[in-house]
Amino acid sequence: MQVGQFWPSVGVESCYPQHEEKCRNNMKSSTVPVEVAMQHKILILDDHPLVRSGIRVSLEDTFPDCEVWEASTVDEAISITEENSPTVAVIDLRLQDESGLQYAEYVAREEKDIPCVVLTSFSSPQSILAAFDTGAVNAFLEKSLDIEPLAAAIDAASKGFSSLTLSVAREAARDIQSEGGYNPAEFTERENAIAQLVADGFSDTAIADELNIASSTIRNHLTSIYRKLDVESRTQLASRVWRQRASSPGHTTSNES
Known part of the structure; x- marks a missing residue:
C-alpha cells in the first residue's frame, strides 16, 4: 500500500x-x-x-x-x-x-x-x-x-x-479483510486479553504490568495464540484482531475502556 x-x-x-x-x-x-x-x-x-x-x-x-x-x-x-x-x-x-x-x-x-x-x-x-x-x-x-x-x-x-x-x-x-479471521470464542479469557493489548500496541512488559503477570507467561500465551491462528508475528496477530474489531461496532480499545 x-x-x-x-x-x-x-x-x-x-x-x-x-x-x-x-x-x-x-x-x-x-x-x-x-x-x-x-x-x-x-x-x-x-x-x-x-x-x-x-x-x-x-x-x-x-x-x-x-x-x-x-x-x-x-x-x-x-x-x-x-x-x-x-x-x-x-x-x-x-x-x-x-x-x-x-x-x-x-x-x-x-x-x-x-x-x-x-x-x-x-x-x-x-x-x-x-x-x-x-x-x-x-x-x-x-x-x-x-x-x-x-x-x-x-x-x-x-x-x-x-x-x-x-x-x-x-x-x-x-x-x-483479505487476511484470516480472529474468533474470540476460540481463546481463553487470558489469551483474549493479551491479544487485545497486542493489537493496541502494548509491549510484553506493558502487558505484563497491565495484567499483573510475568513477561514469560505473556510469551507462553502468545505462542499458544500464534499456534491457534497459524500466524508467526505480533503484526499478524494484531491484523486479525483489528479485522474482528472492525466487524464489531461499539468495540473499544483497552486504552478507551
Missing part, C-alpha cells in the same frame, strides 16, 4: 459504517507545494532523542521561522500543547509503552485545531486504519532520509488538507 500521497476527493461511502463521520471530516485533499511561506508551530512526539533531534534540525532548515517542541511521551506532548498551542503535530506510532495515536485521540476529544502527521517506521493496514479512525490524522508517512515528504505534509495539514482520505482507509480495510 502506498501512503503519504495526496489523493483527490472521494465520496463518503465507507468500508465500515462507523467510519462515515470521519470520512466526511477527512474529505478535503489536494497537493500543496512546500514553497508556500507560512510560520509553523510544530510538536514532535517520538521516544527516540536522536530521531527527534534529526527531525527538528531538518524542519528548522526547511522552515527557518518555525517554532518546534519535542516530547517523548503522550503526557508530555499534551502538557506542551496546553502551554504552547502548536499548529501541527508530527507523531510516531510506537512509543515505549504507548501509542502516538493516543495523542491524536486527545486532539480529537478536546477538539483541538491541531492536524497530526504520523511519521513511522512500522506501516501496516491496521495502523493506517487506526490513524484514520482517530479523526485527527491528516497524513501517514513512512520514515525516510528525505525531509521533503514530511515538509509537504506539514504544509498541507496546516492548510486543512488531508492525504489520509477515504480511499486510503478503504484500501487498508480491504487488505485487512
Whole structure:
C-alpha cells in the first residue's frame, strides 16, 4: 500500500459504517507545494532523542521561522500543547509503552485545531486504519532520509488538507479483510486479553504490568495464540484482531475502556 500521497476527493461511502463521520471530516485533499511561506508551530512526539533531534534540525532548515517542541511521551506532548498551542503535530506510532495515536485521540476529544502527521517506521493496514479512525490524522508517512515528504505534509495539514482520505482507509480495510479471521470464542479469557493489548500496541512488559503477570507467561500465551491462528508475528496477530474489531461496532480499545 502506498501512503503519504495526496489523493483527490472521494465520496463518503465507507468500508465500515462507523467510519462515515470521519470520512466526511477527512474529505478535503489536494497537493500543496512546500514553497508556500507560512510560520509553523510544530510538536514532535517520538521516544527516540536522536530521531527527534534529526527531525527538528531538518524542519528548522526547511522552515527557518518555525517554532518546534519535542516530547517523548503522550503526557508530555499534551502538557506542551496546553502551554504552547502548536499548529501541527508530527507523531510516531510506537512509543515505549504507548501509542502516538493516543495523542491524536486527545486532539480529537478536546477538539483541538491541531492536524497530526504520523511519521513511522512500522506501516501496516491496521495502523493506517487506526490513524484514520482517530479523526485527527491528516497524513501517514513512512520514515525516510528525505525531509521533503514530511515538509509537504506539514504544509498541507496546516492548510486543512488531508492525504489520509477515504480511499486510503478503504484500501487498508480491504487488505485487512483479505487476511484470516480472529474468533474470540476460540481463546481463553487470558489469551483474549493479551491479544487485545497486542493489537493496541502494548509491549510484553506493558502487558505484563497491565495484567499483573510475568513477561514469560505473556510469551507462553502468545505462542499458544500464534499456534491457534497459524500466524508467526505480533503484526499478524494484531491484523486479525483489528479485522474482528472492525466487524464489531461499539468495540473499544483497552486504552478507551
